[in-house]
Amino acid sequence: AQKVTQAQTEISVVEKEDVTLDCVYETRDTTYYLFWYKQPPSGELVFLIRRNSFDEQNEISGRYSWNFQKSTSSFNFTITASQVVDSAVYFCALTDFGNEKLTFGTGTRLTIIP
Amino acid sequence: EAQVTQNPRYLITVTGKKLTVTCSQNMNHEYMSWYRQDPGLGLRQIYYSMNVEVTDKGDVPEGYKVSRKEKRNFPLILESPSPNQTSLYFCASKGDYNEQFFGPGTRLTVL
Numbered sequence: 001a002q003k004v005t006q007a008q009t010e011i012s013v014v015e016k017e018d019v020t021l022d023c024v025y026e027t028r029d030t031t032y033y034l035f036w037y038k039q040p041p042s043g044e045l046v047f048l049i050r051r052n053s054f055d056e057q058n059e060i061s062g063r064y065s066w067n068f069q070k071s072t073s074s075f076n077f078t079i080t081a082s083q084v085v086d087s088a089v090y091f092c093a094l095t096d097f098g099n100e101k102l103t104f105g106t107g108t109r110l111t112i113i114p
Numbered sequence: 115e116a117q118v119t120q121n122p123r124y125l126i127t128v129t130g131k132k133l134t135v136t137c138s139q140n141m142n143h144e145y146m147s148w149y150r151q152d153p154g155l156g157l158r159q160i161y162y163s164m165n166v167e168v169t170d171k172g173d174v175p176e177g178y179k180v181s182r183k184e185k186r187n188f189p190l191i192l193e194s195p196s197p198n199q200t201s202l203y204f205c206a207s208k209g210d211y212n213e214q215f216f217g218p219g220t221r222l223t224v225l
Binding site: 033035037043044045047050091093095100101102104105106107 | 145147149154155156157158159162164170172173202204206211212213214215216218219221
């Protein structure tokens with residue numbers, strides 16, 4: 001069974017601070033994919049990143065970075081120098097290889113205070 | 115532009131009145147799915163389709179039907195909507211690297 005836990009329900013930080021969103025996952029499979037999606041106030045779901053279980057390299061994209069650690073089953077997301085436009089709900093998600101279901105965490109609502 | 119479209123975007127209806135939410139994608143993806151999003155529960159899969167004429171239940175299929183007669187379309191049907199189906203619905207299609215691309219969402223209210 002797949003499970004994704006985002007323990008932080010809501011986070012508020014002042015603009016320009018760094019913030020890390022936690023994601024812990026459970027799966028019995030050795031091959032799987034992890035994702036982060038952003039849902040801004042307008043409601044759409046925006047794909048941010050995909051990571052497969054064989055690639056533990058951290059990834060950086062501008063102010064965004066992701067830390068994947070299989071040893072702790074975590075796939076954390078850090079926003080550096082946060083901006084008001086980063087305010088959104090962020091979802092972590094997991095799918096096993098060959099499994100047609102994408103399992104989402106319950107999301108973290110991030111509010112950036114100007 | 116590559117996209118997933120849904121219609122309508124907003125719908126208010128009454129209990130028992132059949133409705134259909136349409137979904138279409140222009141990326142030639144074989145896999146499509148439907149999710150509902152509820153506060154505190156995240157997104158949960160309703161149905162998915164691996165290809166034309168192939169559909170299967172997700173986690174919360176009760177009260178919903180789907181059909182996949184063409185690759186690009188995957189409508190969600192509520193034969194007899196009830197208030198507990200009030201939710202935000204997303205259609206998605208899956209790309210070559212397992213990422214799912216979502217439509218803009220349909221906010222449904224059943225009175």
